[in-house]
Amino acid sequence: MRSMFIAALLLSTPAAAQDLTPAETAKIDAVVGEALAKSGVPSASIAVVRGGRVVLAKAYGKASEAIPVARPDLPxxxxxxxxxxxxxxxxxxxxxxxxxxxxxxxxxxxxxxxxxxxxxxxxxxxxxxxxxxxxxxxxxxxxxxxxxxxxxxxxxxxxxxxxxxxxxxxxxxxxxxxxxxxxxxxxxxxxxxxxxxxxxxxxxxxxxxxxxxxxxxxxxxxxxxxxxxxxxxxxxxxxxxxxxxxxxxxxxxxxxxxxxxxxxxxxxxxxxxxxxxxxxxxxxxxxxxxxxxxxxxxxxxxxxxxxxxxxxxxxxxxxxxxxxxxxxxxxxxxxxxxxxxxxxxxxxxxxLPPAAATGTEAIFAIKARKVFDQLRAGTLDRALLTTDANYYFDATAQADYKSSLSALGEPTAFAPVGQPRLRGGYVARAYRVTYGDRALSISTFAEPGDAGRFEQFLVAPIQ
Missing domain, CATH: 3.40.710.10 (DD-peptidase/beta-lactamase superfamily)
Structure with missing residues (x-):
């Protein structure tokens, strides 16, 4: 079971030397396009290196009043x-x-x-x-x-x-x-x-x-x-x-x-x-x-x-x-x-590939993915949750989690984000779930120790 979930965590992670996939390129276009649109910044010129070589060089927007379309060859x-x-x-x-x-x-x-x-x-x-x-x-x-x-x-x-x-x-x-x-x-x-x-x-x-x-x-x-x-x-x-x-x-x-x-x-x-x-x-x-x-x-x-x-x-x-x-x-x-x-x-x-978790963090990454999959399927194992978390996941919450998450299909990546930190006697951890061109964030609190139960497990869209 442990190896199966580790494999799931690394699912669809591109090898370091690979070219960008069409989905990755589309995601980059979306990231840049949205940032320019929201901020009003006229243009961006980007370069991505992976595997030690340039795999993307692209420009977006307006470089100047005299150059209405930005180009990657502009300094x-x-x-x-x-x-x-x-x-x-x-x-x-x-x-x-x-x-x-x-x-x-x-x-x-x-x-x-x-x-x-x-x-x-x-x-x-x-x-x-x-x-x-x-x-x-x-x-x-x-x-x-x-x-x-x-x-x-x-x-x-x-x-x-x-x-x-x-x-x-x-x-x-x-x-x-x-x-x-x-x-x-x-x-x-x-x-x-x-x-x-x-x-x-x-x-x-x-x-x-x-x-x-x-x-x-x-x-x-x-x-x-x-x-x-x-x-x-x-x-x-x-x-x-x-x-x-x-x-x-x-x-x-x-x-x-x-x-x-x-x-x-x-x-x-x-x-x-x-x-x-x-x-x-x-x-x-x-x-x-x-x-x-x-x-x-x-x-x-x-x-x-x-x-x-x-x-x-x-x-x-x-x-x-x-x-x-x-x-x-x-x-x-x-x-x-x-x-x-x-x-x-x-x-x-x-x-970047998902950061590899080790020790306790690897255990909790596996447990977090397990609970996430259970919420998608409507088969929540309440032994993984504290009393308060079980109170939170009432029938309505479970139904909404199942209907909204199952509709997204299978995620392409599931990875920890940032470092664990203490909060209110619990250990706070965050995860990112990717589906092609969209992503979700997961905010968790858990009891200390490898066997700790989840006090919080909240899923939200990333804007």
Whole structure:
């Protein structure tokens, strides 16, 4: 019986290297289409990697007033996703023996407050204490005029530190501007030129361009929205404002090529990739969840290397699942909605196999599927439920569950979502049931222990 239910949990899970099925592609279209329609975001360009190769590159909506139909070959501004490339440049220079991550900033860039105590590593992991020059989610007045990296350093990196280096985490675009200047000083060439030679060209990333130059009739246009008002064209920032903190524009496909290099430990050394993905611990031992230009954590129980990006009129999300050789990239031309995250997460849940449950979680995944199937069939085993749950499932509830769920047919997937957590003396767990182009959520509470009974088992549609 146990093996039968494990097989049921994995039913119709695509092999990691498979192309997308028609149903998966249709689901992605639905996820993106619904998010764009609900949010008013003009367009999205996406790329999906599975099995270590690009299996989908597609664009939706309107790229600009001059490009009414978005195309996957258009470079979108990726903003802060660029930070991992700046960090990679530093790592490559360390490989050449030209600097060390633990060198002090003052060795390369004079005049930075605390430069004799801040290390290059602390610039990259956001523990330098340098104040962020652009915390706002709008374009502030100074951004209407051009600037230079040194101009940003002079105005923000010479202020008093917000904290002693290594004692706190604070996201700092300023720190990355300083890091970019170090790359240029040590390499003797512009940052983008260095990246082009060492990363973009070797990986076949042909679309990459400085976002300051990715403006005009041939490029996607950024959009804004005030509260719930009309969607309006956004005015780009003047030149120079993002630099090493987020200056790159590229296609979703080219960013996917970089994701594949990460999965395969290619172009950079394996040690460099590991260094980038190793999260920083503060002086008090607490973990920041951030490495060198990337966040590292979990998504639905899977290890994820991630970064988002925001520039004037653009939002983006890049999620990499190295263990599954899968990534999801979503680039949008608006900065007034979380649609980019909704799309990325929805696509990830479509293309990833269900996370494998172990131990107690495997037992409860099996029990949850068992109760779900019993509700579909109208054969509920009340020994699996507590007194309160048995009270909830009266004749009317059972009849409604049976009639509504049985009408959907056989589910194509049943998987745990998120992590278990304590609630009111019970263990709360959630599951997702998929039927082709629609899905249901299951919210459960159960008594602690492998033999625990369900106190709650609620099924609801996912909107």
């Amino acid at each position: 979108y501004q990726i903003a802060s996703i660029s930070k991992q490339f700046t960090a990679a440049a530093i790592l490559l220079l360390e490989d050449q023996g030209k600097l060390r991550l633990d060198d002090k900033v003052a060795k390369y860039v004079p005049g930075v407050t605390g430069g004799d105590t801040i290390t290059i590593r602390q610039l990259l992991d956001h523990t330098s204490g340098l104040q962020d020059y652009w915390p706002q989610d709008y374009s502030f007045a100074a951004m209407a005029k051009p600037t230079t990296p040194q101009g940003i350093v002079d105005r923000w990196a010479k202020k008093p530190l917000d904290f002693a280096p290594g004692t706190q985490y604070q996201y700092s675009n300023t720190a990355y501007v300083v890091a970019g200047l170090i790359v240029e000083k040590v390499s003797g060439e512009p940052l983008i030129a260095f990246l082009q030679k060492r990363i973009f060209t070797p990986l076949g990333m042909t679309s990459v361009i400085d976002q300051d130059k990715a403006i005009g009739a041939r490029f996607p246009q950024g959009y804004k929205r005030f509260a719930l008002g009309p969607v309006r064209v956004e005015t780009p920032a003047a030149d120079g404002w993002l630099y090493a903190a987020g200056e790159l524009s590229m296609t979703a496909t080219d960013l996917a090529r970089w994701n594949i290099a990460r999965m395969n430990r290619a172009t950079l050394s394996a040690d460099d990739w590991t260094a980038q993905e190793t999260t920083t611990k503060l002086n008090d031992g607490s973990d920041t969840g951030y490495g060198l230009g990337v966040s590292v954590g979990q998504f639905d129980g899977r290890r994820m290397v991630e970064h988002s990006g925001e520039s004037v009129g653009f939002l983006s999300e890049n999620m990499v699942f190295p263990d599954q050789k899968t990534s999801v990239t979503v680039l949008t031309n608006s900065w007034f909605s979380n649609a980019y995250r909704v799309m990325a997460q929805g696509i990830a849940r479509t293309v």
